[in-house]
Amino acid sequence: xxxxxxxxxxxxxxxxxxxxxxxxxxxxxxxxxxxxxxxxxxxxxxxxxxxxxxxxxxxxxxxxxxxxxxxxxxxxxxxxxxxxxxxxxxxxxxxxxxxxxxxxxxxxxxxxxxxxxxxxxxxxxxxxxxxxxxxxxxxxxxxxxxxxxxxxxxxxxxxxxxxxxxxxxxxxxxxxxxxxxxxxxxxxxxxxxxxxxxxxxxxxxxxxxxxxxxxxxxxxxxxxxxxxxxxxxxxxxxxxxxxxxxxxxxxxxxxxxxxxxxxxxxxxxxxxxxxxxxxxxxxxxxxxxxxxxxxxxxxxxxxxxxxxxxxxxxxxxxxxxxxxxxxxxxxxxxxxxxxxxxxxxxxxxxxxxxxxxxxxxxxxxxxxxxxxxxxxxxxxxxxxxxxxxxxxxxxxxxxxxxxxxxxxxxxxxxxxxxxxxxxxxxxxxxxxxxxxxxxxxxxxxxxxxxxxxxxxxxxxxxxxxxxxxxxxxxxxxxxxxxxxxxxxxxxxxxxxxxxxxxxxxxxxxxxxxxxxxxxxxx
Numbered sequence: 001x002x003x004x005x006x007x008x009x010x011x012x013x014x015x016x017x018x019x020x021x022x023x024x025x026x027x028x029x030x031x032x033x034x035x036x037x038x039x040x041x042x043x044x045x046x047x048x049x050x051x052x053x054x055x056x057x058x059x060x061x062x063x064x065x066x067x068x069x070x071x072x073x074x075x076x077x078x079x080x081x082x083x084x085x086x087x088x089x090x091x092x093x094x095x096x097x098x099x100x101x102x103x104x105x106x107x108x109x110x111x112x113x114x115x116x117x118x119x120x121x122x123x124x125x126x127x128x129x130x131x132x133x134x135x136x137x138x139x140x141x142x143x144x145x146x147x148x149x150x151x152x153x154x155x156x157x158x159x160x161x162x163x164x165x166x167x168x169x170x171x172x173x174x175x176x177x178x179x180x181x182x183x184x185x186x187x188x189x190x191x192x193x194x195x196x197x198x199x200x201x202x203x204x205x206x207x208x209x210x211x212x213x214x215x216x217x218x219x220x221x222x223x224x225x226x227x228x229x230x231x232x233x234x235x236x237x238x239x240x241x242x243x244x245x246x247x248x249x250x251x252x253x254x255x256x257x258x259x260x261x262x263x264x265x266x267x268x269x270x271x272x273x274x275x276x277x278x279x280x281x282x283x284x285x286x287x288x289x290x291x292x293x294x295x296x297x298x299x300x301x302x303x304x305x306x307x308x309x310x311x312x313x314x315x316x317x318x319x320x321x322x323x324x325x326x327x328x329x330x331x332x333x334x335x336x337x338x339x340x341x342x343x344x345x346x347x348x349x350x351x352x353x354x355x356x357x358x359x360x361x362x363x364x365x366x367x368x369x370x371x372x373x374x375x376x377x378x379x380x381x382x383x384x385x386x387x388x389x390x391x392x393x394x395x396x397x398x399x400x401x402x403x404x405x406x407x408x409x410x411x412x413x414x415x416x417x418x419x420x421x422x423x424x425x426x427x428x429x430x431x432x433x434x435x436x437x438x439x440x441x442x443x444x445x446x447x448x449x450x451x452x453x454x455x456x457x458x459x460x461x462x463x464x465x466x467x468x469x470x471x472x473x474x475x476x477x478x479x480x481x482x483x484x485x486x487x488x489x490x491x492x493x494x495x496x497x498x499x500x501x502x503x504x505x506x507x508x509x510x511x512x513x514x515x516x517x518x519x520x521x522x
Contacts, residue, residue, distance in 0.1 A: 021054065021454045021461040025182040029054045029175055030456060038167045039254045040507070047254070050164055051506055054454040054461060055183045056172045056201055056517035057468045057496050058191040063133050063149045064202065064470065064492075064516055070380065071474035071489035073373045074129050078156055079476060079484075080367035081354065082123065082345035085109060087366070088354070094388050095353045095412060099439035101318040102351060102412045104327065109344045112334040119298055121480030124217040124309065124341035126210060127350075128159035128493065130471045131380065136447035150446050151380040152469065155414060156350030157316045157342050161506060161513060162206035162473050163258035165493040169204035169515040176201060186454035186463055191517060200518040206473055206491025207262055213475035214242055214259075214309055215267035216486050217339040220477065221308035224337075225289060225297075240308035242271045243300075243338075245279065247314040252507050256313055274302060276314060280325035283307075285336055300336035311341045316414040339477075351412045356384040356441040383444030387429075387437040396442045400426035408443045408502075421445070421502040450499045455512050465499040468514060492516070 030049050033039070039047040081088055089096075089106055096103035112118075135147040176183050176195065184192040191199075221240060242263065244256060260271040274282075279302065288299035288306075300307040310333045314320045321327050334344050348354070358364055359381040368374040385399065386392045400407050409425040411418055420428050422445070429442070453466040471493035478484030497511040506513055 020186075020463050022179075022182040022185055025054050025175060025179055025186070025454070026456065026461045028179060028182075029171060030459065032171050032174055033167075036167050036170070037254050037258055038164055038171065038513075040251050041253050042251060044249055048458060049456070050254070051455070051457040051509075051512035052168060052171070053466075053496050053512050053514035054175070054456055055186050056176070057453060057466070057494055057514045058187070058194065058199075058451050058519050059468065059470065059494070059516040060133060060147055061200065061518035061520050063131075063147060064518055066149055066376075067129070067131050067470055067472045068489045068492070070376060071127075071129065071472050072476075072487045073368070073377060074154060075125055075127060075474045075476035075487050076484075077358075077364075077367055077377065078125055078127060078154070078346055078349050079123065079478060081349040081358075082343060083479070084367070085113065085345060088345065088348055091357045092348060092351065092353055094438040095351070097438065098436055099412050102348070102353075102439070104321070105344055105348055108327070108331050108334055109348065111331055112344065115335075117295055118480075119296070119335060119337040120221075120339055121482075122217065122220055122339050122477060122485075123343050123346060123479040124213065124311075124339050125156065125346055125474070125476035126159050126162075126213060126311075126341055126490075127474045127476070128155040128162075128471045129153075129474065130155065130469055132446040132448045132467070132469050134382070134446045135449040137449075144449055147449075149380055150382045151355075152382075152446065153352070153355065154350050155471075157347045157414065158313045159471075159473065160252055160313065161255055161471075161493050161495075162210050162491055163262070164252075164255045164513055165515070166204040166207035166491060167258070168494075168513045169201065172515045172517075173201050186452070188452040191451060191519070194519050195517060199520075202492075202516060202518060204491045204515065206493075207258065208266070209475060209488070209490035210259055210473065211262040211266055213477065213486060213490065214263055214311060214341070215269050216477050217341065218242055218267075218269050218308045220485060221337075221339050224291070238305055239270075240306040241302075242269060242309040242311055243279075243302055243307050244271050244273045245310060245312045245314050245333075246273050246275060247320060248275050248277070250313070271311075272302060272305065276320060276326040276329045277323075279333070280329040283329060283332060285332055288337060297337045298335060300333060300338045307336070307338045309341060310336070310338045316347070350414075352410045352441045353412060356386055356443075359384040382446060385442040387432075387440055387442060390434075393432075393437055396429060399442070400429055406445050408445050410441050410443055411439055419502070453496055453514070455496070455498070457512065466496045467499055468494055468496045468516075469511070470494055470516070 288297040405422040409420040448467040477486035495511040
């Protein structure tokens with residue numbers, strides 16, 4: 001066996017693809033990825049490796065630490081905003097008229113709460129706050145401006161790629177350990193020096209913390225039922241399940257399956273996958289034992305199993321509701337005693353309009369009692385501008401005319417591929433009619449620093465100048481005015497994309513999965 005090992009070592013040191021990426025690095029990385037489930041499904045029954053970088057991306061250690069520290073504060077902010085439906089719906093009022101999808105979500109919220117208090121006071125949040133380091137080049141050509149950690153958006157529904165990101169962190173730790181010269185060869189000089197000096201590749205706990213959060217919600221539900229009046233012993237038969245609400249033909253199924261398997265292996269909790277259409281056809285609400293406060297408990301049942309947690313990996317796009325049946329299923333879930341991840345109020349709290357209003361002077365202080373925490377959140381806000389009134393619209397036009405490439409026009413959508421950038425944003429804004437513009441906000445464009453990176457997609461690799469976007473997961477379990485049962489950061493996601501690519505979605509085909517190589521002093 002020794003001669004084979006030597007031959008592989010020589011191949012690793014000298015052979016490269018036509019793009020300049022060491023062939024052995026491609027082989028090692030993609031072999032590891034496919035062996036460990038770092039895959040996507042372009043069509044049902046077939047799998048390819050997920051778009052990924054072959055090397056970690058250099059990132060400020062300070063920026064990474066600050067983003068992680070903010071996760072519990074953003075979790076509390078979402079809970080506070082969602083618990084104030086009068087304020088939430090008031091902020092969204094004009095948007096609801098111009099954006100039928102957001103308006104329909106608001107209608108679900110109103111209908112679900114019309115009958116009285118929530119059937120389930122506990123809320124599970126699996127959030128992801130996405131950031132870029134704003135680090136534009138100096139006008140005099142002498143390096144870069146001081147970096148600012150700026151938030152792109154806060155995702156409160158279907159926050160994806162946590163499990164695959166944990167795997168990517170493991171992949172990069174592996175290739176950096178067994179083939180450091182190959183990895184260094186595809187990085188730029190400063191990053192290669194950092195790697196040689198032992199720069200940190202932070203571990204990523206998403207594959208443990210995300211299933212732990214689902215299991216905590218599941219356990220809390222069972223505890224409620226066991227302690228309810230007249231409930232007696234836990235019901236006989238199979239225990240309640242977690243329902244993953246998914247899209248038909250889901251491409252990102254491996255990320256979801258890794259979470260499902262970890263939930264079973266770590267906690268013995270079974271997950272069931274259902275589309276909204278399947279829930280509309282087969283889900284039922286049945287009367288369960290009353291809450292200790294005497295309020296009714298409409299339990300959700302699917303396929304003969306009681307549902308403890310409804311975890312949405314769908315429901316964030318109008319395409320997820322092709323008929324009224326899907327909307328009826330969403331309303332039934334919202335009315336049920338299952339712990340929702342997220343509630344429709346959580347989903348609305350993550351809209352772009354709410355993000356823009358929270359950036360206005362004094363708005364955060366309504367929900368964040370700590371002045372220190374409010375200041376820490378506000379420091380991450382980029383310029384956010386309303387288009388609601390005529391004066392605000394005219395002010396936004398002046399901004400985009402003065403700097404055509406400096407802004408992004410954002411609708412109230414998730415999932416990638418929806419934003420309008422630069423000159424296209426300026427032209428679209430100028431052409432907007434009254435009654436349409438209220439569905440959008442205008443955001444200052446963030447200017448991250450580009451670094452050299454090796455990317456792989458569809459078994460082909462290349463080296464390019466790329467920028468990155470950091471997402472930090474946060475998990476929260478609480479509500480009903482009681483102290484949170486769970487509130488913490490829960491791993492991270494790093495997406496990289498070639499310089500000049502505007503959108504950042506991996507599933508949408510714009511970016512690749514990466515992981516951070518933490519640099520000191522930037």
